[in-house]
Amino acid sequence: MSSTPTAEQKPSSSDQATTERTEDINNAVIRLAGNSQKGIQTIGGLLAKLAGRSAQEVMTYMTIPSTISGGASIFQVRIGSGEVLTPGDEADFLVAFYQDSYENHINNLREGGVCLYDNDHVEPDLTDKRFIFVGVPMTSTTIEAIGGSARDRGKNIFVLGLITNLFDLQRDKLVHIIETQFKNKHESVLRNAMLAFDAGYAYQLGDIFNRSYEFEPGKAQSDGRITTDGNTALTYGLLAAGVRYGAGYPITPWSSIMEQLRSELPKYGGIFVQSEDELAAVSTAIGFAYSGHLAITGSSGPGLSLKMEAMGYASMAELPLIVINVQRGGPSTGLPTSVEQSDLMQAIYGSHGDTPRVVIAPKDVEDCYYIAIEAGRIAREFSTPVVVLTDQALSSRIEAFPEPDVSGVISPELDLEPRGEDFKPYPFDAETKHAPPGTRMTGNKYPVVTGLEHDEWGHPTSSPEIHQKMTDRRREKHKRMAASLPLPEIHGEKEGEILLIGWGSTWGPIREAVNVARESGHAVSAIHLRHIHPMPDGIDGIMDAFKRVLVIEMNDEGMYGYGQLATLLRARYADDKIKSLTKCDGLNFQIRQIIAGIENSSD
Amino acid sequence: MSTAAPAEPEKLTKKSLLSDHPTWCPACGDFAVLAAFFKVLEKLQIPHEKICTLAGIGCASRFPYFVNSHGLHFIHGRVLPLAMGVSLSRPDVHVFAFGGDGDGFSIGGNHLEHCARKNPNLTYVIMDNFVYGLTKKQTSPTSPIGFQSKTDPGGAIDRPVNPMKKLVSSGASFIARTHAAQVKHMMEMFERAIKHPGFSVVEVLSECVIFYKGAFDNANPRKGGEFELIEEKSWDNSPEDDERHDVTNEADAYAIADIQYPGKFGVFYQNERPSKNTLEQQLIDASQEKTAGADARELLKNRFALMK
Ligand SMILES: Cc1ncc(C[n+]2csc(CCOP(=O)(O)OP(=O)(O)O)c2C)c(N)n1
Ligand code: SF4
Ligand SMILES: [Mg+2]
Numbered sequence: 001m002s003s004t005p006t007a008e009q010k011p012s013s014s015d016q017a018t019t020e021r022t023e024d025i026n027n028a029v030i031r032l033a034g035n036s037q038k039g040i041q042t043i044g045g046l047l048a049k050l051a052g053r054s055a056q057e058v059m060t061y062m063t064i065p066s067t068i069s070g071g072a073s074i075f076q077v078r079i080g081s082g083e084v085l086t087p088g089d090e091a092d093f094l095v096a097f098y099q100d101s102y103e104n105h106i107n108n109l110r111e112g113g114v115c116l117y118d119n120d121h122v123e124p125d126l127t128d129k130r131f132i133f134v135g136v137p138m139t140s141t142t143i144e145a146i147g148g149s150a151r152d153r154g155k156n157i158f159v160l161g162l163i164t165n166l167f168d169l170q171r172d173k174l175v176h177i178i179e180t181q182f183k184n185k186h187e188s189v190l191r192n193a194m195l196a197f198d199a200g201y202a203y204q205l206g207d208i209f210n211r212s213y214e215f216e217p218g219k220a221q222s223d224g225r226i227t228t229d230g231n232t233a234l235t236y237g238l239l240a241a242g243v244r245y246g247a248g249y250p251i252t253p254w255s256s257i258m259e260q261l262r263s264e265l266p267k268y269g270g271i272f273v274q275s276e277d278e279l280a281a282v283s284t285a286i287g288f289a290y291s292g293h294l295a296i297t298g299s300s301g302p303g304l305s306l307k308m309e310a311m312g313y314a315s316m317a318e319l320p321l322i323v324i325n326v327q328r329g330g331p332s333t334g335l336p337t338s339v340e341q342s343d344l345m346q347a348i349y350g351s352h353g354d355t356p357r358v359v360i361a362p363k364d365v366e367d368c369y370y371i372a373i374e375a376g377r378i379a380r381e382f383s384t385p386v387v388v389l390t391d392q393a394l395s396s397r398i399e400a401f402p403e404p405d406v407s408g409v410i411s412p413e414l415d416l417e418p419r420g421e422d423f424k425p426y427p428f429d430a431e432t433k434h435a436p437p438g439t440r441m442t443g444n445k446y447p448v449v450t451g452l453e454h455d456e457w458g459h460p461t462s463s464p465e466i467h468q469k470m471t472d473r474r475r476e477k478h479k480r481m482a483a484s485l486p487l488p489e490i491h492g493e494k495e496g497e498i499l500l501i502g503w504g505s506t507w508g509p510i511r512e513a514v515n516v517a518r519e520s521g522h523a524v525s526a527i528h529l530r531h532i533h534p535m536p537d538g539i540d541g542i543m544d545a546f547k548r549v550l551v552i553e554m555n556d557e558g559m560y561g562y563g564q565l566a567t568l569l570r571a572r573y574a575d576d577k578i579k580s581l582t583k584c585d586g587l588n589f590q591i592r593q594i595i596a597g598i599e600n601s602s603d
Numbered sequence: 604m605s606t607a608a609p610a611e612p613e614k615l616t617k618k619s620l621l622s623d624h625p626t627w628c629p630a631c632g633d634f635a636v637l638a639a640f641f642k643v644l645e646k647l648q649i650p651h652e653k654i655c656t657l658a659g660i661g662c663a664s665r666f667p668y669f670v671n672s673h674g675l676h677f678i679h680g681r682v683l684p685l686a687m688g689v690s691l692s693r694p695d696v697h698v699f700a701f702g703g704d705g706d707g708f709s710i711g712g713n714h715l716e717h718c719a720r721k722n723p724n725l726t727y728v729i730m731d732n733f734v735y736g737l738t739k740k741q742t743s744p745t746s747p748i749g750f751q752s753k754t755d756p757g758g759a760i761d762r763p764v765n766p767m768k769k770l771v772s773s774g775a776s777f778i779a780r781t782h783a784a785q786v787k788h789m790m791e792m793f794e795r796a797i798k799h800p801g802f803s804v805v806e807v808l809s810e811c812v813i814f815y816k817g818a819f820d821n822a823n824p825r826k827g828g829e830f831e832l833i834e835e836k837s838w839d840n841s842p843e844d845d846e847r848h849d850v851t852n853e854a855d856a857y858a859i860a861d862i863q864y865p866g867k868f869g870v871f872y873q874n875e876r877p878s879k880n881t882l883e884q885q886l887i888d889a890s891q892e893k894t895a896g897a898d899a900r901e902l903l904k905n906r907f908a909l910m911k
Contacts, residue, residue: 287688
């Protein structure tokens with residue numbers, strides 16, 4: 001795997017010579033394990049930012065403890081000179097701050113990997129010859145450096161200094177990033193951070209570990225890249241899409257989107273309402289939409305369920321609305337801080353009645369930004385609710401990507417153009433375009449938007465004929481939308497043995513698995529569905545060129561042996577060669593799990 | 604925002620406001636509520652296109668279909684959060700929300716609580732008939748103990764909600780109670796509610812002649828009852844004025860609400876405090892002052908710069 005340094009680069013205990021050796025590497029996975037989520041996040045975030053600025057690719061992965069404050073937490077950073085698609089199956093370096101960090105994570109270190117531990121707290125099993133152990137008195141050295149007690153934060157910055165030296169990272173750039181990060185804090189905070197950082201940077205590993213690393217120059221552009229997490233990217237995508245109004249209720253991992261919107265929207269002249277519950281939130285968002293704005297609401301699994309009745313209303317009344325769902329492990333409170341893709345069916349079908357629902361999903365952090373813009377386009381053009389299915393992994397992981405071009409960002413305008421006597425909100429021959437309140441109706445007939453079945457003018461009716469015709473109309477508009485969608489790109493050859501199909505955050509692992517499998521001679525390709533419902537036409541044409549199709553998703557195989565997207569694809573194409581690879585352990589797919597799935601699918 | 608209006612707006616009349624003929628049962632109390640609403644609008648001459656009537660689900664909630672204005676017939680119990688969205692994002696529009704007792708005090712009870720404390724600028728009229736009308740006679744949250752319904756054939760056993768007490772405790776800034784058979788009083792309450800900046804609520808006892816006939820007779824002089832008004836202070840320093848109700852006094856409002864049924868009618872409470880509309884606008888102004896009025900593109904670019 002590309003994360004594994006080649007044989008001659010492998011540090012091994014036997015060649016710990018006295019002369020310092022620098023190894024060129026193109027890829028490193030560093031796992032930080034400790035008890036302070038905040039502290040670990042700080043150094044992980046700083047490292048990611050540095051990589052983003054240094055033409056390296058970067059991806060992070062973080063677990064959030066389910067306890068309220070603190071608790072065991074990890075932050076994994078993968079930095080690479082080439083394409084980085086996953087946070088890495090195994091770590092090359094483990095930084096263990098406490099005994100339990102060491103015990104819980106040592107088996108995630110690859111053989112030959114380096115365990116850097118705080119020997120003030122950790123007593124590793126030094127007879128374990130699989131790994132190289134490097135003990136550093138992190139706690140006491142930090143206390144020495146900044147005086148007083150070494151809180152977790154200080155130790156983390158100390159380790160950051162250590163890592164900076166070990167990997168020959170660009171110290172000046174990093175110091176600048178730290179300074180910016182602590183800009184608004186009390187000056188003593190920055191001073192202590194720098195003392196800890198310098199102590200770590202100057203710490204001589206010499207006697208115990210005579211080795212340092214240097215990354216090969218990165219291939220990514222170093223200028224104009226931004227480094228951020230998925231929820232933040234999505235937030236700014238919404239703002240770029242022209243969203244100015246929204247409402248929500250807190251729930252992990254959705255909350256950080258609403259928190260950011262609450263402070264950002266007023267700058268744009270907008271409003272975000274923290275509602276009393278999700279039913280109120282979606283209702284307020286529908287109020288915004290009816291008023292003529294592009295509005296959003298959002299939540300995670302259980303909260304999405306609460307919004308369903310009103311989402312059915314938005315489908316029936318044909319109001320534009322963006323609904324964000326940051327998926328987490330379910331059902332019920334489930335695994336609130338773990339990743340899962342089990343809300344697909346809920347997103348598509350989770351309401352009463354026949355309500356065709358648009359569901360789209362971002363593939364990585366960068367795409368969180370663009371998916372919001374796409375959601376806005378569809379909602380406006382087709383006057384319909386659009387669900388964006390992102391997930392816990394994307395919400396918090398950090399990636400670097402080119403700064404989005406904002407020249408195309410349009411400021412939303414309220415359309416209060418007077419409407420004539422012939423105004424029909426639900427015409428059979430055109431898309432719905434409502435007349436928001438404040439619009440003069442020159443024929444003096446004012447429209448009432450309703451959830452009852454209605455005719456073209458919006459008048460309630462229970463005519464069997466009209467219910468059928470209007471049901472057709474709502475369905476057909478989604479088919480028109482589907483027909484306008486681009487076919488997904490094929491990663492790999494256009495024909496071969498096996499086609500992998502994924503959606504959402506499995507994009508990276510699937511792509512990397514394809515690369516690995518192709519290198520070892522398998523004729524594997526992959527497509528990724530960004531528009532899941534409706535899906536673009538013509539996927540059958542792509543599948544035809546492969547002997548087998550394997551749909552990969554993080555949800556359960558269900559009663560009949562197929563994951564949620566696999567079930568949809570089988571329903572649409574009635575093709576028995578569509579198989580399913582699913583898992584439900586709250587963790588991202590590892591490359592080797594996908595490779596194993598490919599190998600097993602042949603029998 | 605708005606484009607050139609084609610012709611001189613017409614004067615607002617009952618005729619121009621009348622939409623389809625209401626489908627309520629003949630003699631339903633809700634007809635009188637509609638008539639009073641038309642008259643007040645006519646008096647206030649609100650620009651026709653700026654009137655917006657919203658409702659949840661129920662007999663009372665069919666209101667928007669019977670008013671020729673911009674309107675939306677929503678889902679059961681959620682009209683207030685919907686109306687908040689309209690009010691906050693469209694300060695140019697006059698927002699009216701209508702509904703029944705089930706819609707407002709039961710399924711929407713929590714929304715009423717929070718809308719009241721948040722105080723958005725809108726008027727909410729609850730047509731309280733002490734029963735579920737549309738679904739044909741189940742116990743409602745205001746049905747008195749002993750009321751025989753399809754869900755309580757032996758008589759209701761659960762203590763009913765006291766709407767005025769609920770509203771006072773949740774912090775609504777204008778709270779009034781009236782009776783559908785008292786058209787003039789109803790109009791006065793509506794007018795004052797509409798003119799109140801912030802969240803104004805009027806509970807109208809509106810008889811369901813099919814499922815709870817005679818429910819409000821004992822507050823109707825024509826049926827031998829007594830329609831007792833709250834006397835408000837006129838602040839004239841007269842000795843009589845001491846006895847009158849100070850509408851800004853929460854504790855007194857609460858005490859009046861405790862008077863045994865049919866109780867009193869009029870304004871229980873009124874106090875001006877900044878509406879949510881005002882507070883949100885202050886937030887916008889303060890934020891935009893800090894960013895020196897930067898437009899969306901600049902704001903995004905500045906933010907991206909911090910992510911580098
Ligand atoms: C979610 C939901 N639950 C239940 C109903 C059924 N329902 C419609 S109206 C209503 C009660 C109406 O009572 P009220 O609000 O007092 O209005 P009224 O008909 O008496 O004017 C009920 C239970 C519904 N439409 N939606
Ligand atoms: S059922 Fe009752 S509330 Fe409903 S319309 Fe008839 S009289 Fe009015
Ligand atoms: Mg009722």
